[in-house]
Amino acid sequence: MQGPDFSEVFQQLALLGRERPGLHTWLAKLPEQLTTALDTQRFPEFVGWWKRIEKLPEVVSAEITLNTSVITTKNARLENKLSLTDNQQKMLTGLLQDLKPWRKGPYQLENTYLDTEWRSDFKWDRLAPHLSNLLGRKVLDVGGGSGYHAWRLAGAGAEFTLCIDPSPRYFAQFEAARKLMGPKERPAVYHLPLGIEAVPKKIEAFDTVLSMGVLYHRRSPIDHLYELKDCLRPGGELVLETLVIEGDETACLMPEDRYAAMSNVWFLPSVAQLKLWLRRCGYKNIRCVDLNLTSTEEQRATEWMTFQSLADFLDPQNPQLTREGYPAPLRAIVIAEK
Numbered sequence: 178m179q180g181p182d183f184s185e186v187f188q189q190l191a192l193l194g195r196e197r198p199g200l201h202t203w204l205a206k207l208p209e210q211l212t213t214a215l216d217t218q219r220f221p222e223f224v225g226w227w228k229r230i231e232k233l234p235e236v237v238s239a240e241i242t243l244n245t246s247v248i249t250t251k252n253a254r255l256e257n258k259l260s261l262t263d264n265q266q267k268m269l270t271g272l273l274q275d276l277k278p279w280r281k282g283p284y285q286l287e288n289t290y291l292d293t294e295w296r297s298d299f300k301w302d303r304l305a306p307h308l309s310n311l312l313g314r315k316v317l318d319v320g321g322g323s324g325y326h327a328w329r330l331a332g333a334g335a336e337f338t339l340c341i342d343p344s345p346r347y348f349a350q351f352e353a354a355r356k357l358m359g360p361k362e363r364p365a366v367y368h369l370p371l372g373i374e375a376v377p378k379k380i381e382a383f384d385t386v387l388s389m390g391v392l393y394h395r396r397s398p399i400d401h402l403y404e405l406k407d408c409l410r411p412g413g414e415l416v417l418e419t420l421v422i423e424g425d426e427t428a429c430l431m432p433e434d435r436y437a438a439m440s441n442v443w444f445l446p447s448v449a450q451l452k453l454w455l456r457r458c459g460y461k462n463i464r465c466v467d468l469n470l471t472s473t474e475e476q477r478a479t480e481w482m483t484f485q486s487l488a489d490f491l492d493p494q495n496p497q498l499t500r501e502g503y504p505a506p507l508r509a510i511v512i513a514e515k
Contacts, residue, residue: 180227181352183211186367189337193315197410199380206377207369214370215345226349229272234265236359243332243364246298248325249285250358261287269357276350278482281322286357294482297325299475300389300418304510307466309414311335314384317408319373320391323350324366331364335385338365343372373404381410389418394441402458409515415460420445421468421509426453430503437490437499437506448509460513467510 187204194200217224237256242249253261261269270289273279282293312334318327321340324347330338340351348370355363369375386408388401395401405415422430424447436442446454448465455463476487487506492498497505 179231181211181215181348183207183369186339186369189365189367193337193382197315197380197382199377199382202377203380203382206375210371210375211369214343214375215348220345223345223349226276226346229275230349230353230356232272233269233353233356234261236357238361239357239359241358241362243328246296246302247283247285247290248328248354250354251285251287253287253357253359273353274481276346276353278484279323279350280482281325282481284325284354286354291481292479293325294476294479294486296475298329300508300510301326301329303467303469304416304418305329305333307510307512308333308416309385311385315382316385316387317341317376317383319386319388319405319408320394321368321387321389323347324354324368326387326389327351327366327368328354330385330387331366336365338367339383340366340368341371341373341375342368343370345370373401373408376404376408378404378407380408383408383413384410385414385416387416387418389416392417392419393436393443393445396443398444398446399454399458402454402460406458406460406515411515413515415455415513415515417451417455417511417513418508419451419511421448421451421507422504423447423507424449426450432501432503435501436503437487437501438485448511451509451511455511455513460515463511463513465509465511467508469508469510471506471508 190200190204236253239250239253266288279291279293281295281297282291284291313336316330316335316338318340321327324340327338327340351368386405392398422445426449428447429450430445452463473488478486492500
């Protein structure tokens with residue numbers, strides 16, 4: 178197995194580092210960080226995933242659509258052929274199925290529609306009208322999964338988008354989609370299989386930073402808000418999406434054990450308390466732009482994610498509650514500035 182090639186993203190970071198020197202600090206650490214992140218002793222299953230990516234067709238060019246609900250690449254051109262054969266299409270579908278579960282999407286990769294667990298386009302549609310103009314911006318998507326929102330950010334005009342997520346499976350899924358887009362047309366969107374802990378402090382390199390669906394998984398949410406702030410240039414924009422509860426500045430829920438069957442949920446503040454956290458961390462111009470009760474149309478089991486999903490985690494007698502008796506998932510999108 179040859180393994181992933183990070184040379185292109187290294188080159189991009191080096192170029193951006195001319196204006197944002199914090200990126201050079203990170204670039205010096207990245208090779209060692211990535212070796213650890215994809216250590217096959219820790220993640221032996223990654224070897225099989227990467228072999229599947231290597232078997233995907235070598236696309237020379239493709240038609241890519243990033244500004245509609247479905248991330249689409251189609252009509253791929255191969256080196257000596259005009260398009261994929263039927264057998265290549267069947268092989269492609271099978272290889273993508275081997276990377277399941279697919280949680281964030283949807284994607285249309287040639288004739289294969291990936292009906293992911295989350296209709297991430299719903300969240301994007303709620304967020305997009307409130308984002309600053311993305312033209313020319315350098316964006317960091319923290320905990321971005323397989324990269325759906327990173328592609329949408331590029332479709333909306335971002336000049337450079339970096340998705341980080343420590344899951345090797347999500348990295349493999351991103352690389353599968355990216356390979357099928359071909360080297361000519363795909364924008365400057367990259368994925369590193371790292372958590373935010375890998376990003377040096379005070380890097381101040383990004384115009385926009387997203388943290389969507391991450392904060393409630395952090396045992397220290399205040400530290401996470403400071404980590405995000407360190408990533409932003411002065412005046413940069415934070416996009417924070419997280420689970421919340423109703424209530425005033427004093428309201429915050431810490432589950433006894435699980436929340437909606439998730440064991441790694443720590444703090445669900447009210448919107449008012451979340452704004453207080455952000456103020457205490459030094460953010461300004463803080464506003465909640467969306468409050469949405471997650472529906473079973475937005476999050477559900479599919480053939481591409483066949484495990485239990487939201488409907489299984491709610492009280493069957495009262496869907497306003499989780500099966501543990503807590504308020505059902507309510508998500509807020511808050512935007513603030515450094």
